[in-house]
Amino acid sequence: YENIKVEGQQTAELTAPPFVPKPVGDRAAMKLVVNMEIKEQEGEMVDGVKYTYWTFGGSVPGSFIRTRVGDEVEFHLKNHPDNKMPHNIDLHAVTGPGGGATSSLVAPGHEKVFNFKTLNPGLYVYHCATAPVGMHIANGMYGLILVEPEGGLPPVDKEYYVMQGDFYTKGAYGEPGNQPFDMNKAIKEQPDYVVFNGSVGALTGDKSLTAKRGETVRIYMGNGGPNLVSSFHAIGEIFDKVHIEGGDLINTNVQTTLIPAGGAAIVEFKVDVPGTFILVDHSIFRAFNKGALGMLKVEGDDNKKVYSGTIQEGIYLPEGGTIQNMPKVNGTSKPTVAKTVAQQISSGKELYGRTCFACHQGEGQGVPNAFPPLAKSDYLNADADRAVNAILHGLSGEITVNGKKYNNVMTSQNLTDEEVADVITYVYNSWGNNKTVVSPAKVKALRA
Numbered sequence: 007y008e009n010i011k012v013e014g015q016q017t018a019e020l021t022a023p024p025f026v027p028k029p030v031g032d033r034a035a036m037k038l039v040v041n042m043e044i045k046e047q048e049g050e051m052v053d054g055v056k057y058t059y060w061t062f063g064g065s066v067p068g069s070f071i072r073t074r075v076g077d078e079v080e081f082h083l084k085n086h087p088d089n090k091m092p093h094n095i096d097l098h099a100v101t102g103p104g105g106g107a108t109s110s111l112v113a114p115g116h117e118k119v120f121n122f123k124t125l126n127p128g129l130y131v132y133h134c135a136t137a138p139v140g141m142h143i144a145n146g147m148y149g150l151i152l153v154e155p156e157g158g159l160p161p162v163d164k165e166y167y168v169m170q171g172d173f174y175t176k177g178a179y180g181e182p183g184n185q186p187f188d189m190n191k192a193i194k195e196q197p198d199y200v201v202f203n204g205s206v207g208a209l210t211g212d213k214s215l216t217a218k219r220g221e222t223v224r225i226y227m228g229n230g231g232p233n234l235v236s237s238f239h240a241i242g243e244i245f246d247k248v249h250i251e252g253g254d255l256i257n258t259n260v261q262t263t264l265i266p267a268g269g270a271a272i273v274e275f276k277v278d279v280p281g282t283f284i285l286v287d288h289s290i291f292r293a294f295n296k297g298a299l300g301m302l303k304v305e306g307d308d309n310k311k312v313y314s315g316t317i318q319e320g321i322y323l324p325e326g327g328t329i330q331n332m333p334k335v336n337g338t339s340k341p342t343v344a345k346t347v348a349q350q351i352s353s354g355k356e357l358y359g360r361t362c363f364a365c366h367q368g369e370g371q372g373v374p375n376a377f378p379p380l381a382k383s384d385y386l387n388a389d390a391d392r393a394v395n396a397i398l399h400g401l402s403g404e405i406t407v408n409g410k411k412y413n414n415v416m417t418s419q420n421l422t423d424e425e426v427a428d429v430i431t432y433v434y435n436s437w438g439n440n441k442t443v444v445s446p447a448k449v450k451a452l453r454a
């Protein structure tokens with residue numbers, strides 16, 4: 007492709023994740039002007055945790071660049087005047103010294119320009135390569151550049167852009183406030199966060215990827231690292247095709263594909279049934295405890311030939327779903343002799359230690375940003391029926407407890423009426439709460 011002639015000139019469309027620019031289709035090679043601006047900006051890693059990201063174009067991962075093989079790229083790298091650090095860019099799609107890094111070191115308020123011709127089709131990572139290189143990458147300075155083959159990649163229904171990254175903060179996971187980068191943890195390769203698209207929950211809830219049943223989805227999946235290799239997997243799906251390492255080789259029928267730090271893969275799959283499909287790094291603690299979990303929501307009619315069964319919601323959830331309960335068997339509690347309040351508290355205490363303690367903690371203190379406190383909880387003390395209902399039917403959505411917001415899921419607890427009465431009576435009679443006493447009859451009434 008070195009001698010391929012270019013026809014015309016265009017300014018490249020750049021997109022923030024999870025979106026990608028339009029396909030190149032069958033256009034000829036051309037001169038493509040890329041205008042990329044580096045911005046250092048504060049963002050949210052997870053509720054209540056602030057992080058200062060360094061970004062290519064204002065997002066993590068940085069803007070997606072889409073080219074065609076043989077294109078002549080004129081790359082303009084700007085460093086925003088409010089930034090504090092010099093930066094540069096190394097694009098793995100570039101044949102040339104430093105992948106462009108040697109020509110692009112730029113101080114805040116300045117711009118550098120360099121040119122390259124795309125010789126090899128494929129999906130490539132780009133990243134900052136300014137010393138300390140690891141720190142610049144760890145702060146979010148990576149993204150993807152796609153070099154499509156002649157004629158373009160085959161069309162699909164949905165295309166998305168996802169990148170994994172590991173983050174190292176002074177505080178442990180969830181510790182609130184502005185968390186600075188921790189160089190020692192980075193050197194030891196012990197991240198507090200492993201996430202898709204820059205933060206915990208960037209691809210869940212309202213921000214989930216979407217598709218309709220029967221569509222083919224293509225994900226341009228990169229790994230910025232700086233350290234970890236990703237075992238990329240979609241729970242409940244099989245990748246029909248994987249462009250291994252983002253190159254020409256296509257593997258088919260893949261369950262989990264390895265994506266090296268500083269590497270990428272193109273995965274494609276047809277969604278045959280509706281439901282929520284969970285994207286994870288299958289090094290699974292990273293998914294459920296460090297954030298490497300995204301969702302693809304597929305809408306459409308059931309396809310019973312492919313899958314049938316009763317669907318229980320909330321099976322794969324981060325953190326709050328760590329301890330799961332069997333669905334309730336509509337059992338009635340066995341008849342018992344009425345207990346005194348002291349007996350209720352003592353059985354309740356024992357039950358608390360087996361059940362609630364895992365999340366709400368030994369002294370009812372909870373876990374910041376994940377599990378609300380039951381100690382001196384204004385939410386608890388305001389409404390006993392509501393508390394009983396949380397145990398019987400579960401609780402989800404945003405609530406405010408002692409001035410702090412929680413937006414998580416508590417699954418319903420599989421307990422008898424008597425057990426619920428005992429445990430909540432124990433909770434109300436501990437840790438400065440208002441000493442409410444709840445009877446099994448009351449629970450029974452609320453269960454209906």
Ligand code: HEM
Nearest residue numbers: 362365378379383385386393401402403412413414415416
């Ligand atoms: C919320 C009680 C078990 C996770 C609550 C609330 C109560 C409560 C009263 C309302 C908020 C507050 O007052 O702070 C209990 C009791 C349990 C139990 C008595 C044992 C029988 C669990 C377990 C988990 C859990 C095992 C974790 C797997 C949560 C979460 C919320 C919550 C995440 C907040 C839900 C939201 O954000 O909407 N719990 N809980 N709970 N609980 Fe539990």
Ligand code: CU
Nearest residue numbers: 093134136142
């Ligand atoms: Cu940099």
